[in-house]
Amino acid sequence: MDVDYLRVSVTDRCNLRCIYCNPLGGCDFIDRREILRFEEIRRLVGLFAECGIRKVRLTGGEPLVRKNIIRLVRELAGIPGIEELSMTTNGVLLEPIAKELKDAGLKRVNISLASAERECYRQITGFDLLSKVTDGIYKAIEVGLTPVKINSVIIKGVNVSQIPALAEMSIEIPVLVRFIEYCPTGRYTKPDSYYVPNSEVRKIIEREFGLLSSIVVGNANGPALYFKVEGSTGAIGFISGRSSIFCRQCNRLRLTSDGKVKPCLYSDHCYDLKKPIRSGASDEAVLGLMSRILREKNNYTRLNSSVRDFSMQNIGG
Numbered sequence: 001m002d003v004d005y006l007r008v009s010v011t012d013r014c015n016l017r018c019i020y021c022n023p024l025g026g027c028d029f030i031d032r033r034e035i036l037r038f039e040e041i042r043r044l045v046g047l048f049a050e051c052g053i054r055k056v057r058l059t060g061g062e063p064l065v066r067k068n069i070i071r072l073v074r075e076l077a078g079i080p081g082i083e084e085l086s087m088t089t090n091g092v093l094l095e096p097i098a099k100e101l102k103d104a105g106l107k108r109v110n111i112s113l114a115s116a117e118r119e120c121y122r123q124i125t126g127f128d129l130l131s132k133v134t135d136g137i138y139k140a141i142e143v144g145l146t147p148v149k150i151n152s153v154i155i156k157g158v159n160v161s162q163i164p165a166l167a168e169m170s171i172e173i174p175v176l177v178r179f180i181e182y183c184p185t186g187r188y189t190k191p192d193s194y195y196v197p198n199s200e201v202r203k204i205i206e207r208e209f210g211l212l213s214s215i216v217v218g219n220a221n222g223p224a225l226y227f228k229v230e231g232s233t234g235a236i237g238f239i240s241g242r243s244s245i246f247c248r249q250c251n252r253l254r255l256t257s258d259g260k261v262k263p264c265l266y267s268d269h270c271y272d273l274k275k276p277i278r279s280g281a282s283d284e285a286v287l288g289l290m291s292r293i294l295r296e297k298n299n300y301t302r303l304n305s306s307v308r309d310f311s312m313q314n315i316g317g
């Protein structure tokens with residue numbers, strides 16, 4: 001599989017405290033001096049584009065809390081070779097700047113939403129901000145940051161009751177609601193026993209809305225499998241990262257907010273790019289390292305990794 005997709009975590013800071021990601025907040029935040037500066041991100045994305053990266057997704061932490069994010073979007077969207085720039089966001093800060101992001105070159109957004117009900121949303125994220133997220137979703141649709149994808153992590157005993165309401169969003173509005181299997185990330189998040197397989201999520205949806213029919217969305221390259229409730233405007237996706245293995249189809253690299261490239265989400269292995277670029281490495285030298293990362297990527301897969309404790313807010317999901 002050609003690697004043409006780079007996820008860039010632009011900050012490890014976040015304005016929410018999601019129980020599945022970073023419930024305690026700042027305990028592990030990285031020293032700000034270690035976070036890549038815009039010119040460093042721009043340089044690395046430019047060099048990655050020379051190595052064949054065509055799609056870039058900004059993530060975090062929460063990318064919209066990074067100061068001057070619109071400027072970064074404009075700069076990255078203008079890099080020759082980058083065909084698609086997208087963002088994964090919790091949506092809280094999206095509504096007022098959605099149009100500016102679109103005008104700056106952002107193509108589309110994925111918005112994380114694990115509950116359609118106010119109190120449950122507060123319980124999951126720590127904040128009573130559901131209405132801001134829904135405003136962000138409608139605005140993203142209005143300004144054309146489409147297709148808007150909703151990412152819903154389902155956790156046993158927390159938001160299983162929300163599955164029908166989340167699925168129903170795909171019936172009523174033009175969004176792709178994707179159910180993401182919970183992946184325990186160690187220390188602070190809930191243990192494995194809170195994991196709900198997507199086979200169970202699907203049963204709950206089909207009990208409520210009838211059988212789902214399989215559909216193809218986009219180039220069908222990503223890890224999501226898509227389905228439709230009859231007559232729905234949008235679609236439902238399942239990203240079953242626990243119950244399935246996607247290693248063979250994996251086309252992505254992850255650049256952490258402190259400048260490390262992870263060839264596999266589940267592997268401890270990473271390549272430091274910040275160190276060489278801060279110590280004056282030439283473009284040729286950095287390109288050499290990037291080629292090595294691409295060559296070695298397949299050495300690191302979920303099958304031969306056993307990482308148990310990682311920071312989703314630094315890696316970016």
Ligand code: SAM
Pocket residue numbers: 014020021059060061062063088089090110111112151152153180181182183184185189312313316317
């Ligand atoms: N703040 C943004 C957001 O909330 O979408 C971007 C960062 S968040 C780390 C990126 C993605 O990681 C989200 O779609 C979230 O659902 C997913 N994620 C975070 N922790 C997860 C976990 N423990 N298991 C599965 N997915 C997780």
